Amino acid sequence: MAKKLIVSAIQQPCGDDDYSVNLAFSIAKIREAAAAGSDLVVLPELHLGKYFCQIEDHNVFDLAQPIPCAATDTLSALAKELKIVIVSIIFERRAAGLYHNTAVVFDKDGSIAGKYRKMHIPDDPAFYEKYYFTPGDLGFTPIQTSIGKLGVLICWDQWYPEAARLMALAGADVLIYPTAIGWDKNDTQEEQSRQLDAWVTVQRGHAVANGLPVISCNRIGFEFASHGESGIDFWGNSFITGSQGEFLARANESETKVLTAEIDLVRSETVRRIWPFLRDRRIDAFGDLTKRFID
16 A cells, blocks of 8 residues: 555536536546546546436436446546546446445456445435435445545535544545535525535544545536526535645635645554544443434
């Protein structure tokens, strides 16, 4: 395993109705990242198309694909050609009536190194994911690749410190959060600012608490699905941090950008020696964490 890695997050629009257009855009940006020397490229959540979870429509299930599929075959061949690790998020058709929001990790030889199925599924206005996605059943297990163990989590998972901790305890070298999150245009500027600050802060906190770099990759652009809903203004602000939560690369709310940074896994070891949070965990007193609420 390399001690230093060049990593990239692709902040891009994903709102074209044609999946092939969105995939071609992602591929062009992956090539750009590879030309910059990246070992790892992360794409936004469900980057092949619009964020369809704004509505509940059973016809949308026609968009789901088995794994492997044509899109994963294309990304597999690209990973092999460029000798780069790619993290992509697919609307997975596992069986009739059984669908997942699934990360697929392609190793440098083009093989599928592993999958992660989104564990926490939201159900909020314009984020009706429980209608579409079955909660993941693969656990919080890092995916072993030629460049290290990737702790891949997806969007809503990023709000849960337990998910990041379990990935860290299982040996993840980096935490990765492909995301589709944005504002309701009816929210005030103050509320929008609070939401964005909370989103950035909680993920930086996962870096600090676990002594691990974080890659957070969001989409950009305004999208609405149909039926006249107000739509979502995806807020971008993708970023990469080091193992103390320090920003290594960051995008704004609207730019198409390939964020690239070097992460130092030796430094992660040093940080954990200085701040030995794993050593001092009171696992003898944490049993109540398995309860929904303590009455």
